[in-house]
Amino acid sequence: MKDLDAAGLDCLAALADERSFERAAETLAVTQSAVSQRLRSLEAQVGQLLVVRSRPLRLTEPGKRLLRYARQLAALRSDVVRELGVQAANVERLPIAVNADSLATWVLPALDPLVQRGLREGFGLELVVDDQDFTHDWLRQGEVLGCVTTVPQALRGCIAQPLGVMRYIAVASPAFAARALPKGLGAANFAQVPFLVFNRKDDTQQQWIRQAMGLRSARLNARYVPSSEAYVNAVRMGWGIGVAPELQVRPLVAAGDLVVLRPEVQVEVALYWHQWKLGGESAVTPDSGAPPALLDQIGEALALGAREALRG
Incomplete structure (x- = not known):
């Protein structure tokens, strides 16, 4: 051929x-x-x-x-154009998949220096959002060049590195807790109390219930709010119990806008960065003097941002 x-x-x-x-x-x-x-x-x-x-x-x-x-x-074409210092005819798009909670917390600050430079150098970035258990499918299907995922094993032709652990805790508004949970949350009443769920792929609440109640599975009174920011706002408004990233709700807990339910129970989600290997093991040799490939720079920026924001 x-x-x-x-x-x-x-x-x-x-x-x-x-x-x-x-x-x-x-x-x-x-x-x-x-x-x-x-x-x-x-x-x-x-x-x-x-x-x-x-x-x-x-x-x-x-x-x-x-x-x-x-x-x-x-992606390789974008790197070559950048190394040659010529003006690209079109802005090359570099798509990566991330989970919504990471996007709402640490991903944007991690990528900001790279994106600000990209505005000057003429490369694009597209963030595709999906559940952390499903972002890996986008990489497998060729839709993206890299992803933040819970899958530890790298696909053939890819590299993977651990990013850290996102810790999830159960929170509610003080008014909701006082009204709906005067004696606290336990096995006798959790099924009647509304839980907020991101979408039908989201099983974080089920994981929390399994740990808190010692159950293999449970039917929840679910209310779906498919946005990380709106999800936390709905918890603040008293729509129900949320199981949210501790990193995201920490300021609200400190301000008294939310209270932590069963603080001894935490769901820990390990995250990994996966990307395709472009041009062999490395498109740039250490002594070549050329800058790292853009995809490598994205991975490095995410790894640094995750180390600063997440518990390793």
Whole structure:
């Protein structure tokens, strides 16, 4: 097979991002006909169907495998352009997946110096948000170049490093605790008291209940609030009990806006950073004088930010 067509790979990545030919054409600044032609040419080159023409469209398994290569090639291209000091024709997008609680607490401060420099150097960053147990799937499918996840094992072709531990505690507003839990929270009343849950992927509350009550599983009176910031605000407003990152609610507890329930019970979630290895073990040799690859810099920034914010 000849070398894969770079324009076709960019087309595949745009289709994966936009999920439609029309929006992909707008992203690439070409016509829809050009997008279709480039895709057909790439499919002919590899001899496999890469995209299912549905609404929204979706990638086939061969398409997902090729998407991983397209993402890595775009990242390498961005690094080469930066090292050469030339102006890129387009801003390369570097997508990474993070969990919502990390995004709401330590990820933005960790990445801020890199992003501020990126505004001057012309590279982009996209943060894809999912539950920490599912961000790894985005990496496996080629949708992102790196992820913050609870999975410790690295995929083939990836590297992984531990970031630290996020500790979750149960909190409630003082008024809610006084009204709904005059005798505290225990096995006799937890099923009747509303618990706030981020979304249906979130099992942090179940983990807390298992530890606190010694149960294997329990049916909760759940209220779903799918935003880390809104979740904590809902707890403050008295919507129910929240199991939230201690890092996030620490100032509210100190100010008396929230109270900790069963402080001896804590859910600890170990986080890891995974990224694809680009250009072998390292795209830059130690004595080359070239700056580290952007993806490596993102990993280093996250590791430093996590060390400062999380309990190791």
